[in-house]
Amino acid sequence: MLSVCIPVFNYNITPLVHKLMYQAKENNLDVEILIMDDGSEDRYKNTNRKLLSIPEVKYIELKKNLGSAAIRNRLAREATHNQILFLDSDSDIADDFIAxxxxxxxxxxxxxxxxRVHPKHLPSADKSLRWKVGKAKEDHSAALRSRVPNKSFMSNNFLVKKELFKTVRFDETIQRSGHEDTMFGMELEKKGIQIIHIDNPVVHIGLESNEEFIRKTEQRLETLKFLTKRNKDKKLMEKRIRILKYHYLLHKYKLSGLYKSLFRVFGKRLEKCLYAKNPSMLVYDMYKLGYYNNLD
Incomplete structure:
Protein backbone atom coordinates (compact mmCIF):
# COMPACT_ATOMS: atom_id res chain seq x y z
CA MET A 1 0.00 0.00 0.00
CA LEU A 2 2.93 2.38 0.65
CA SER A 3 6.38 2.65 -0.90
CA VAL A 4 8.87 4.55 1.24
CA CYS A 5 11.61 5.85 -1.05
CA ILE A 6 14.89 6.94 0.51
CA PRO A 7 17.93 8.18 -1.43
CA VAL A 8 21.10 7.77 0.61
CA PHE A 9 24.61 9.15 0.35
CA ASN A 10 27.21 8.53 3.05
CA TYR A 11 24.73 7.92 5.84
CA ASN A 12 23.81 5.01 8.11
CA ILE A 13 20.12 4.53 7.42
CA THR A 14 19.64 1.48 9.67
CA PRO A 15 17.97 3.24 12.66
CA LEU A 16 15.44 5.02 10.43
CA VAL A 17 14.52 1.83 8.56
CA HIS A 18 13.96 -0.14 11.77
CA LYS A 19 11.68 2.61 13.11
CA LEU A 20 9.70 2.67 9.86
CA MET A 21 9.28 -1.11 9.86
CA TYR A 22 8.17 -1.18 13.49
CA GLN A 23 5.58 1.54 12.94
CA ALA A 24 4.29 -0.08 9.73
CA LYS A 25 3.73 -3.41 11.50
CA GLU A 26 2.17 -1.65 14.48
CA ASN A 27 -0.37 -0.07 12.12
CA ASN A 28 -0.89 -3.20 9.95
CA LEU A 29 0.37 -1.31 6.92
CA ASP A 30 1.64 -3.10 3.82
CA VAL A 31 4.88 -1.29 3.11
CA GLU A 32 8.02 -1.60 1.01
CA ILE A 33 11.12 0.40 1.84
CA LEU A 34 13.12 1.22 -1.25
CA ILE A 35 16.65 2.47 -0.57
CA MET A 36 18.92 3.71 -3.35
CA ASP A 37 22.58 4.42 -2.62
CA ASP A 38 24.03 7.23 -4.76
CA GLY A 39 27.75 6.40 -4.59
CA SER A 40 28.46 6.27 -0.86
CA GLU A 41 31.75 5.25 0.70
CA ASP A 42 32.19 1.50 1.30
CA ARG A 43 31.83 1.80 5.08
CA TYR A 44 28.29 3.13 4.69
CA LYS A 45 27.41 0.60 2.00
CA ASN A 46 28.63 -2.28 4.17
CA THR A 47 26.39 -1.10 7.01
CA ASN A 48 23.30 -0.44 4.92
CA ARG A 49 23.58 -3.72 2.96
CA LYS A 50 22.63 -5.59 6.12
CA LEU A 51 19.10 -4.22 5.70
CA LEU A 52 18.62 -6.69 2.83
CA SER A 53 17.82 -9.29 5.47
CA ILE A 54 14.48 -7.52 5.97
CA PRO A 55 11.96 -8.91 3.40
CA GLU A 56 10.21 -5.57 2.96
CA VAL A 57 13.45 -3.73 2.12
CA LYS A 58 14.81 -3.32 -1.39
CA TYR A 59 18.34 -1.93 -1.39
CA ILE A 60 19.98 -0.77 -4.63
CA GLU A 61 23.51 0.54 -5.14
CA LEU A 62 24.02 2.76 -8.16
CA LYS A 63 27.25 2.46 -10.14
CA LYS A 64 27.13 6.13 -11.10
CA ASN A 65 26.12 9.10 -8.93
CA LEU A 66 22.82 10.44 -10.26
CA GLY A 67 22.27 13.48 -8.04
CA SER A 68 19.31 14.54 -5.91
CA ALA A 69 16.81 15.06 -8.72
CA ALA A 70 17.45 12.02 -10.92
CA ILE A 71 17.67 9.55 -8.04
CA ARG A 72 14.21 10.55 -6.79
CA ASN A 73 12.76 10.05 -10.26
CA ARG A 74 14.34 6.59 -10.45
CA LEU A 75 13.10 5.66 -6.97
CA ALA A 76 9.56 6.53 -8.07
CA ARG A 77 9.90 4.31 -11.15
CA GLU A 78 11.06 1.40 -8.99
CA ALA A 79 8.27 1.83 -6.43
CA THR A 80 5.67 -0.95 -6.37
CA HIS A 81 2.79 0.81 -4.63
CA ASN A 82 0.69 3.74 -5.82
CA GLN A 83 1.39 5.86 -2.75
CA ILE A 84 5.00 6.99 -2.43
CA LEU A 85 6.53 8.56 0.66
CA PHE A 86 9.85 10.28 0.00
CA LEU A 87 12.19 10.67 2.98
CA ASP A 88 15.73 11.96 3.37
CA SER A 89 18.13 9.47 4.88
CA ASP A 90 19.36 11.84 7.61
CA SER A 91 15.94 12.00 9.29
CA ASP A 92 14.53 10.88 12.60
CA ILE A 93 10.80 10.28 13.07
CA ALA A 94 8.28 10.53 15.89
CA ASP A 95 6.54 7.42 17.26
CA ASP A 96 3.31 8.31 15.44
CA PHE A 97 4.92 9.34 12.15
CA ILE A 98 3.45 6.55 9.99
CA ALA A 99 0.10 6.65 11.84
CA ARG A 116 11.00 19.36 8.84
CA VAL A 117 12.35 20.51 12.19
CA HIS A 118 15.82 20.64 13.72
CA PRO A 119 17.08 19.48 17.11
CA LYS A 120 15.95 21.68 19.99
CA HIS A 121 19.52 22.25 21.10
CA LEU A 122 22.66 22.92 19.09
CA PRO A 123 24.35 19.51 18.63
CA SER A 124 27.88 20.94 18.44
CA ALA A 125 29.52 24.33 17.90
CA ASP A 126 30.91 23.37 14.48
CA LYS A 127 27.35 22.85 13.15
CA SER A 128 25.94 26.17 14.36
CA LEU A 129 25.23 27.64 10.92
CA ARG A 130 23.21 24.74 9.51
CA TRP A 131 21.32 24.44 12.79
CA LYS A 132 20.56 28.17 12.96
CA VAL A 133 19.46 28.33 9.30
CA GLY A 134 17.20 25.34 9.86
CA LYS A 135 15.61 26.80 12.99
CA ALA A 136 15.11 30.22 11.39
CA LYS A 137 14.08 29.34 7.85
CA GLU A 138 12.69 25.78 7.83
CA ASP A 139 11.07 24.89 11.17
CA HIS A 140 7.59 26.12 10.28
CA SER A 141 4.16 24.81 11.21
CA ALA A 142 1.72 23.58 8.59
CA ALA A 143 -0.39 26.70 9.13
CA LEU A 144 2.54 28.96 8.30
CA ARG A 145 3.71 26.85 5.35
CA SER A 146 0.17 26.82 3.94
CA ARG A 147 0.21 30.58 3.40
CA VAL A 148 2.32 30.03 0.27
CA PRO A 149 2.02 26.25 -0.10
CA ASN A 150 4.12 25.61 -3.19
CA LYS A 151 6.94 27.89 -2.05
CA SER A 152 7.25 26.04 1.26
CA PHE A 153 7.80 22.63 -0.34
CA MET A 154 10.88 20.51 0.42
CA SER A 155 11.50 16.99 -0.84
CA ASN A 156 12.69 15.57 2.48
CA ASN A 157 9.27 14.30 3.65
CA PHE A 158 6.34 14.18 1.23
CA LEU A 159 3.61 11.82 0.09
CA VAL A 160 2.62 11.63 -3.57
CA LYS A 161 0.60 9.32 -5.82
CA LYS A 162 2.70 7.53 -8.40
CA GLU A 163 0.39 8.52 -11.30
CA LEU A 164 0.76 12.18 -10.39
CA PHE A 165 4.52 11.94 -10.03
CA LYS A 166 4.75 10.65 -13.59
CA THR A 167 3.35 13.98 -14.81
CA VAL A 168 5.59 16.28 -12.72
CA ARG A 169 9.04 14.89 -12.04
CA PHE A 170 12.20 16.43 -10.65
CA ASP A 171 14.32 18.34 -13.17
CA GLU A 172 17.22 16.02 -14.02
CA THR A 173 19.25 18.82 -15.58
CA ILE A 174 19.94 19.78 -11.95
CA GLN A 175 22.81 17.34 -11.51
CA ARG A 176 24.12 18.77 -8.25
CA SER A 177 22.05 19.32 -5.13
CA GLY A 178 20.32 22.67 -5.09
CA HIS A 179 16.86 24.06 -5.83
CA GLU A 180 15.40 20.84 -7.26
CA ASP A 181 12.73 21.25 -4.57
CA THR A 182 12.07 24.85 -5.61
CA MET A 183 11.67 23.99 -9.28
CA PHE A 184 9.44 21.01 -8.49
CA GLY A 185 7.15 23.23 -6.41
CA MET A 186 7.03 25.80 -9.21
CA GLU A 187 6.14 23.17 -11.81
CA LEU A 188 3.29 21.99 -9.60
CA GLU A 189 2.12 25.58 -9.22
CA LYS A 190 2.14 26.17 -12.97
CA LYS A 191 0.01 23.04 -13.43
CA GLY A 192 -2.44 24.19 -10.76
CA ILE A 193 -1.47 21.42 -8.32
CA GLN A 194 -1.44 22.72 -4.77
CA ILE A 195 0.60 21.11 -2.01
CA ILE A 196 -1.25 20.18 1.18
CA HIS A 197 0.71 20.84 4.37
CA ILE A 198 0.31 18.86 7.58
CA ASP A 199 2.17 18.79 10.89
CA ASN A 200 4.11 15.53 10.65
CA PRO A 201 7.74 16.67 10.59
CA VAL A 202 10.90 14.63 10.52
CA VAL A 203 13.87 15.79 12.60
CA HIS A 204 16.86 16.72 10.47
CA ILE A 205 19.75 15.10 12.34
CA GLY A 206 22.39 14.93 9.60
CA LEU A 207 23.66 18.49 10.00
CA GLU A 208 26.72 19.53 8.02
CA SER A 209 29.68 21.30 9.59
CA ASN A 210 29.90 25.06 9.08
CA GLU A 211 32.57 24.63 6.41
CA GLU A 212 30.55 21.97 4.56
CA PHE A 213 27.36 24.00 4.72
CA ILE A 214 28.98 27.18 3.40
CA ARG A 215 30.41 25.25 0.44
CA LYS A 216 27.02 23.59 -0.11
CA THR A 217 25.35 27.01 -0.02
CA GLU A 218 27.73 28.23 -2.72
CA GLN A 219 26.96 25.14 -4.80
CA ARG A 220 23.23 25.83 -4.49
CA LEU A 221 23.79 29.40 -5.64
CA GLU A 222 25.77 28.20 -8.67
CA THR A 223 22.90 25.84 -9.51
CA LEU A 224 20.45 28.71 -9.12
CA LYS A 225 22.48 30.81 -11.56
CA PHE A 226 22.36 27.95 -14.07
CA LEU A 227 18.58 27.68 -13.63
CA THR A 228 17.92 31.40 -14.04
CA LYS A 229 19.93 31.51 -17.27
CA ARG A 230 17.93 28.78 -18.94
CA ASN A 231 14.48 29.30 -17.32
CA LYS A 232 11.94 31.37 -19.23
CA ASP A 233 9.65 31.99 -16.25
CA LYS A 234 11.97 34.39 -14.41
CA LYS A 235 9.10 36.35 -12.85
CA LEU A 236 7.83 33.31 -10.95
CA MET A 237 11.37 32.46 -9.88
CA GLU A 238 11.88 35.99 -8.53
CA LYS A 239 8.55 35.72 -6.76
CA ARG A 240 9.41 32.41 -5.09
CA ILE A 241 13.18 32.76 -4.43
CA ARG A 242 14.03 35.68 -2.16
CA ILE A 243 17.66 36.10 -3.18
CA LEU A 244 16.56 36.72 -6.77
CA LYS A 245 14.36 39.60 -5.58
CA TYR A 246 17.33 41.30 -3.94
CA HIS A 247 19.57 40.57 -6.91
CA TYR A 248 16.99 42.20 -9.18
CA LEU A 249 16.92 45.28 -6.93
CA LEU A 250 20.71 45.58 -7.08
CA HIS A 251 20.50 45.74 -10.86
CA LYS A 252 17.45 48.00 -10.87
CA TYR A 253 19.18 50.62 -8.74
CA LYS A 254 22.57 50.08 -10.43
CA LEU A 255 24.23 48.82 -7.25
CA SER A 256 25.42 45.48 -8.58
CA GLY A 257 28.92 46.67 -9.42
CA LEU A 258 29.35 48.33 -6.01
CA TYR A 259 28.16 45.19 -4.18
CA LYS A 260 30.57 43.09 -6.22
CA SER A 261 33.47 45.28 -5.20
CA LEU A 262 32.45 45.27 -1.54
CA PHE A 263 32.06 41.50 -1.52
CA ARG A 264 35.51 41.00 -3.01
CA VAL A 265 36.94 43.05 -0.15
CA PHE A 266 34.73 41.89 2.74
CA GLY A 267 33.47 38.47 1.57
CA LYS A 268 36.03 36.47 3.56
CA ARG A 269 35.24 38.49 6.69
CA LEU A 270 31.54 37.77 6.26
CA GLU A 271 32.31 34.08 5.85
CA LYS A 272 34.41 34.10 9.01
CA CYS A 273 31.44 35.51 10.94
CA LEU A 274 29.37 32.51 9.84
CA TYR A 275 31.55 30.18 11.91
CA ALA A 276 30.34 31.82 15.14
CA LYS A 277 28.36 29.85 17.72
CA ASN A 278 25.37 32.10 17.05
CA PRO A 279 25.78 33.24 13.42
CA SER A 280 23.70 36.14 12.13
CA MET A 281 21.08 35.30 9.52
CA LEU A 282 21.50 38.81 8.11
CA VAL A 283 25.21 38.16 7.52
CA TYR A 284 24.33 34.79 5.98
CA ASP A 285 21.90 36.44 3.56
CA MET A 286 24.46 39.16 2.75
CA TYR A 287 27.05 36.50 2.00
CA LYS A 288 24.64 34.60 -0.27
CA LEU A 289 23.69 37.76 -2.17
CA GLY A 290 27.33 38.75 -2.59
CA TYR A 291 28.36 35.30 -3.81
CA TYR A 292 25.41 35.07 -6.22
CA ASN A 293 25.94 38.61 -7.51
CA ASN A 294 29.59 37.86 -8.24
CA LEU A 295 28.55 34.89 -10.40
CA ASP A 296 27.43 37.45 -13.00
Whole structure:
Protein backbone atom coordinates (compact mmCIF):
# COMPACT_ATOMS: atom_id res chain seq x y z
CA MET A 1 0.00 0.00 0.00
CA LEU A 2 2.93 2.38 0.65
CA SER A 3 6.38 2.65 -0.90
CA VAL A 4 8.87 4.55 1.24
CA CYS A 5 11.61 5.85 -1.05
CA ILE A 6 14.89 6.94 0.51
CA PRO A 7 17.93 8.18 -1.43
CA VAL A 8 21.10 7.77 0.61
CA PHE A 9 24.61 9.15 0.35
CA ASN A 10 27.21 8.53 3.05
CA TYR A 11 24.73 7.92 5.84
CA ASN A 12 23.81 5.01 8.11
CA ILE A 13 20.12 4.53 7.42
CA THR A 14 19.64 1.48 9.67
CA PRO A 15 17.97 3.24 12.66
CA LEU A 16 15.44 5.02 10.43
CA VAL A 17 14.52 1.83 8.56
CA HIS A 18 13.96 -0.14 11.77
CA LYS A 19 11.68 2.61 13.11
CA LEU A 20 9.70 2.67 9.86
CA MET A 21 9.28 -1.11 9.86
CA TYR A 22 8.17 -1.18 13.49
CA GLN A 23 5.58 1.54 12.94
CA ALA A 24 4.29 -0.08 9.73
CA LYS A 25 3.73 -3.41 11.50
CA GLU A 26 2.17 -1.65 14.48
CA ASN A 27 -0.37 -0.07 12.12
CA ASN A 28 -0.89 -3.20 9.95
CA LEU A 29 0.37 -1.31 6.92
CA ASP A 30 1.64 -3.10 3.82
CA VAL A 31 4.88 -1.29 3.11
CA GLU A 32 8.02 -1.60 1.01
CA ILE A 33 11.12 0.40 1.84
CA LEU A 34 13.12 1.22 -1.25
CA ILE A 35 16.65 2.47 -0.57
CA MET A 36 18.92 3.71 -3.35
CA ASP A 37 22.58 4.42 -2.62
CA ASP A 38 24.03 7.23 -4.76
CA GLY A 39 27.75 6.40 -4.59
CA SER A 40 28.46 6.27 -0.86
CA GLU A 41 31.75 5.25 0.70
CA ASP A 42 32.19 1.50 1.30
CA ARG A 43 31.83 1.80 5.08
CA TYR A 44 28.29 3.13 4.69
CA LYS A 45 27.41 0.60 2.00
CA ASN A 46 28.63 -2.28 4.17
CA THR A 47 26.39 -1.10 7.01
CA ASN A 48 23.30 -0.44 4.92
CA ARG A 49 23.58 -3.72 2.96
CA LYS A 50 22.63 -5.59 6.12
CA LEU A 51 19.10 -4.22 5.70
CA LEU A 52 18.62 -6.69 2.83
CA SER A 53 17.82 -9.29 5.47
CA ILE A 54 14.48 -7.52 5.97
CA PRO A 55 11.96 -8.91 3.40
CA GLU A 56 10.21 -5.57 2.96
CA VAL A 57 13.45 -3.73 2.12
CA LYS A 58 14.81 -3.32 -1.39
CA TYR A 59 18.34 -1.93 -1.39
CA ILE A 60 19.98 -0.77 -4.63
CA GLU A 61 23.51 0.54 -5.14
CA LEU A 62 24.02 2.76 -8.16
CA LYS A 63 27.25 2.46 -10.14
CA LYS A 64 27.13 6.13 -11.10
CA ASN A 65 26.12 9.10 -8.93
CA LEU A 66 22.82 10.44 -10.26
CA GLY A 67 22.27 13.48 -8.04
CA SER A 68 19.31 14.54 -5.91
CA ALA A 69 16.81 15.06 -8.72
CA ALA A 70 17.45 12.02 -10.92
CA ILE A 71 17.67 9.55 -8.04
CA ARG A 72 14.21 10.55 -6.79
CA ASN A 73 12.76 10.05 -10.26
CA ARG A 74 14.34 6.59 -10.45
CA LEU A 75 13.10 5.66 -6.97
CA ALA A 76 9.56 6.53 -8.07
CA ARG A 77 9.90 4.31 -11.15
CA GLU A 78 11.06 1.40 -8.99
CA ALA A 79 8.27 1.83 -6.43
CA THR A 80 5.67 -0.95 -6.37
CA HIS A 81 2.79 0.81 -4.63
CA ASN A 82 0.69 3.74 -5.82
CA GLN A 83 1.39 5.86 -2.75
CA ILE A 84 5.00 6.99 -2.43
CA LEU A 85 6.53 8.56 0.66
CA PHE A 86 9.85 10.28 0.00
CA LEU A 87 12.19 10.67 2.98
CA ASP A 88 15.73 11.96 3.37
CA SER A 89 18.13 9.47 4.88
CA ASP A 90 19.36 11.84 7.61
CA SER A 91 15.94 12.00 9.29
CA ASP A 92 14.53 10.88 12.60
CA ILE A 93 10.80 10.28 13.07
CA ALA A 94 8.28 10.53 15.89
CA ASP A 95 6.54 7.42 17.26
CA ASP A 96 3.31 8.31 15.44
CA PHE A 97 4.92 9.34 12.15
CA ILE A 98 3.45 6.55 9.99
CA ALA A 99 0.10 6.65 11.84
CA UNK A 100 -0.24 10.35 11.02
CA UNK A 101 0.21 9.68 7.30
CA UNK A 102 -2.21 6.73 7.14
CA UNK A 103 -5.45 8.81 6.78
CA UNK A 104 -3.81 10.58 3.82
CA UNK A 105 -3.29 7.31 1.94
CA UNK A 106 -6.99 6.89 1.19
CA UNK A 107 -7.82 10.60 0.87
CA UNK A 108 -8.12 12.17 -2.56
CA UNK A 109 -5.18 14.50 -2.02
CA UNK A 110 -2.39 15.07 -4.50
CA UNK A 111 0.79 15.92 -2.59
CA UNK A 112 1.15 16.11 1.18
CA UNK A 113 4.20 17.66 2.80
CA UNK A 114 4.85 16.81 6.45
CA UNK A 115 7.58 19.33 7.27
CA ARG A 116 11.00 19.36 8.84
CA VAL A 117 12.35 20.51 12.19
CA HIS A 118 15.82 20.64 13.72
CA PRO A 119 17.08 19.48 17.11
CA LYS A 120 15.95 21.68 19.99
CA HIS A 121 19.52 22.25 21.10
CA LEU A 122 22.66 22.92 19.09
CA PRO A 123 24.35 19.51 18.63
CA SER A 124 27.88 20.94 18.44
CA ALA A 125 29.52 24.33 17.90
CA ASP A 126 30.91 23.37 14.48
CA LYS A 127 27.35 22.85 13.15
CA SER A 128 25.94 26.17 14.36
CA LEU A 129 25.23 27.64 10.92
CA ARG A 130 23.21 24.74 9.51
CA TRP A 131 21.32 24.44 12.79
CA LYS A 132 20.56 28.17 12.96
CA VAL A 133 19.46 28.33 9.30
CA GLY A 134 17.20 25.34 9.86
CA LYS A 135 15.61 26.80 12.99
CA ALA A 136 15.11 30.22 11.39
CA LYS A 137 14.08 29.34 7.85
CA GLU A 138 12.69 25.78 7.83
CA ASP A 139 11.07 24.89 11.17
CA HIS A 140 7.59 26.12 10.28
CA SER A 141 4.16 24.81 11.21
CA ALA A 142 1.72 23.58 8.59
CA ALA A 143 -0.39 26.70 9.13
CA LEU A 144 2.54 28.96 8.30
CA ARG A 145 3.71 26.85 5.35
CA SER A 146 0.17 26.82 3.94
CA ARG A 147 0.21 30.58 3.40
CA VAL A 148 2.32 30.03 0.27
CA PRO A 149 2.02 26.25 -0.10
CA ASN A 150 4.12 25.61 -3.19
CA LYS A 151 6.94 27.89 -2.05
CA SER A 152 7.25 26.04 1.26
CA PHE A 153 7.80 22.63 -0.34
CA MET A 154 10.88 20.51 0.42
CA SER A 155 11.50 16.99 -0.84
CA ASN A 156 12.69 15.57 2.48
CA ASN A 157 9.27 14.30 3.65
CA PHE A 158 6.34 14.18 1.23
CA LEU A 159 3.61 11.82 0.09
CA VAL A 160 2.62 11.63 -3.57
CA LYS A 161 0.60 9.32 -5.82
CA LYS A 162 2.70 7.53 -8.40
CA GLU A 163 0.39 8.52 -11.30
CA LEU A 164 0.76 12.18 -10.39
CA PHE A 165 4.52 11.94 -10.03
CA LYS A 166 4.75 10.65 -13.59
CA THR A 167 3.35 13.98 -14.81
CA VAL A 168 5.59 16.28 -12.72
CA ARG A 169 9.04 14.89 -12.04
CA PHE A 170 12.20 16.43 -10.65
CA ASP A 171 14.32 18.34 -13.17
CA GLU A 172 17.22 16.02 -14.02
CA THR A 173 19.25 18.82 -15.58
CA ILE A 174 19.94 19.78 -11.95
CA GLN A 175 22.81 17.34 -11.51
CA ARG A 176 24.12 18.77 -8.25
CA SER A 177 22.05 19.32 -5.13
CA GLY A 178 20.32 22.67 -5.09
CA HIS A 179 16.86 24.06 -5.83
CA GLU A 180 15.40 20.84 -7.26
CA ASP A 181 12.73 21.25 -4.57
CA THR A 182 12.07 24.85 -5.61
CA MET A 183 11.67 23.99 -9.28
CA PHE A 184 9.44 21.01 -8.49
CA GLY A 185 7.15 23.23 -6.41
CA MET A 186 7.03 25.80 -9.21
CA GLU A 187 6.14 23.17 -11.81
CA LEU A 188 3.29 21.99 -9.60
CA GLU A 189 2.12 25.58 -9.22
CA LYS A 190 2.14 26.17 -12.97
CA LYS A 191 0.01 23.04 -13.43
CA GLY A 192 -2.44 24.19 -10.76
CA ILE A 193 -1.47 21.42 -8.32
CA GLN A 194 -1.44 22.72 -4.77
CA ILE A 195 0.60 21.11 -2.01
CA ILE A 196 -1.25 20.18 1.18
CA HIS A 197 0.71 20.84 4.37
CA ILE A 198 0.31 18.86 7.58
CA ASP A 199 2.17 18.79 10.89
CA ASN A 200 4.11 15.53 10.65
CA PRO A 201 7.74 16.67 10.59
CA VAL A 202 10.90 14.63 10.52
CA VAL A 203 13.87 15.79 12.60
CA HIS A 204 16.86 16.72 10.47
CA ILE A 205 19.75 15.10 12.34
CA GLY A 206 22.39 14.93 9.60
CA LEU A 207 23.66 18.49 10.00
CA GLU A 208 26.72 19.53 8.02
CA SER A 209 29.68 21.30 9.59
CA ASN A 210 29.90 25.06 9.08
CA GLU A 211 32.57 24.63 6.41
CA GLU A 212 30.55 21.97 4.56
CA PHE A 213 27.36 24.00 4.72
CA ILE A 214 28.98 27.18 3.40
CA ARG A 215 30.41 25.25 0.44
CA LYS A 216 27.02 23.59 -0.11
CA THR A 217 25.35 27.01 -0.02
CA GLU A 218 27.73 28.23 -2.72
CA GLN A 219 26.96 25.14 -4.80
CA ARG A 220 23.23 25.83 -4.49
CA LEU A 221 23.79 29.40 -5.64
CA GLU A 222 25.77 28.20 -8.67
CA THR A 223 22.90 25.84 -9.51
CA LEU A 224 20.45 28.71 -9.12
CA LYS A 225 22.48 30.81 -11.56
CA PHE A 226 22.36 27.95 -14.07
CA LEU A 227 18.58 27.68 -13.63
CA THR A 228 17.92 31.40 -14.04
CA LYS A 229 19.93 31.51 -17.27
CA ARG A 230 17.93 28.78 -18.94
CA ASN A 231 14.48 29.30 -17.32
CA LYS A 232 11.94 31.37 -19.23
CA ASP A 233 9.65 31.99 -16.25
CA LYS A 234 11.97 34.39 -14.41
CA LYS A 235 9.10 36.35 -12.85
CA LEU A 236 7.83 33.31 -10.95
CA MET A 237 11.37 32.46 -9.88
CA GLU A 238 11.88 35.99 -8.53
CA LYS A 239 8.55 35.72 -6.76
CA ARG A 240 9.41 32.41 -5.09
CA ILE A 241 13.18 32.76 -4.43
CA ARG A 242 14.03 35.68 -2.16
CA ILE A 243 17.66 36.10 -3.18
CA LEU A 244 16.56 36.72 -6.77
CA LYS A 245 14.36 39.60 -5.58
CA TYR A 246 17.33 41.30 -3.94
CA HIS A 247 19.57 40.57 -6.91
CA TYR A 248 16.99 42.20 -9.18
CA LEU A 249 16.92 45.28 -6.93
CA LEU A 250 20.71 45.58 -7.08
CA HIS A 251 20.50 45.74 -10.86
CA LYS A 252 17.45 48.00 -10.87
CA TYR A 253 19.18 50.62 -8.74
CA LYS A 254 22.57 50.08 -10.43
CA LEU A 255 24.23 48.82 -7.25
CA SER A 256 25.42 45.48 -8.58
CA GLY A 257 28.92 46.67 -9.42
CA LEU A 258 29.35 48.33 -6.01
CA TYR A 259 28.16 45.19 -4.18
CA LYS A 260 30.57 43.09 -6.22
CA SER A 261 33.47 45.28 -5.20
CA LEU A 262 32.45 45.27 -1.54
CA PHE A 263 32.06 41.50 -1.52
CA ARG A 264 35.51 41.00 -3.01
CA VAL A 265 36.94 43.05 -0.15
CA PHE A 266 34.73 41.89 2.74
CA GLY A 267 33.47 38.47 1.57
CA LYS A 268 36.03 36.47 3.56
CA ARG A 269 35.24 38.49 6.69
CA LEU A 270 31.54 37.77 6.26
CA GLU A 271 32.31 34.08 5.85
CA LYS A 272 34.41 34.10 9.01
CA CYS A 273 31.44 35.51 10.94
CA LEU A 274 29.37 32.51 9.84
CA TYR A 275 31.55 30.18 11.91
CA ALA A 276 30.34 31.82 15.14
CA LYS A 277 28.36 29.85 17.72
CA ASN A 278 25.37 32.10 17.05
CA PRO A 279 25.78 33.24 13.42
CA SER A 280 23.70 36.14 12.13
CA MET A 281 21.08 35.30 9.52
CA LEU A 282 21.50 38.81 8.11
CA VAL A 283 25.21 38.16 7.52
CA TYR A 284 24.33 34.79 5.98
CA ASP A 285 21.90 36.44 3.56
CA MET A 286 24.46 39.16 2.75
CA TYR A 287 27.05 36.50 2.00
CA LYS A 288 24.64 34.60 -0.27
CA LEU A 289 23.69 37.76 -2.17
CA GLY A 290 27.33 38.75 -2.59
CA TYR A 291 28.36 35.30 -3.81
CA TYR A 292 25.41 35.07 -6.22
CA ASN A 293 25.94 38.61 -7.51
CA ASN A 294 29.59 37.86 -8.24
CA LEU A 295 28.55 34.89 -10.40
CA ASP A 296 27.43 37.45 -13.00
Missing amino acids: TYIPCLSADLSIIYGG
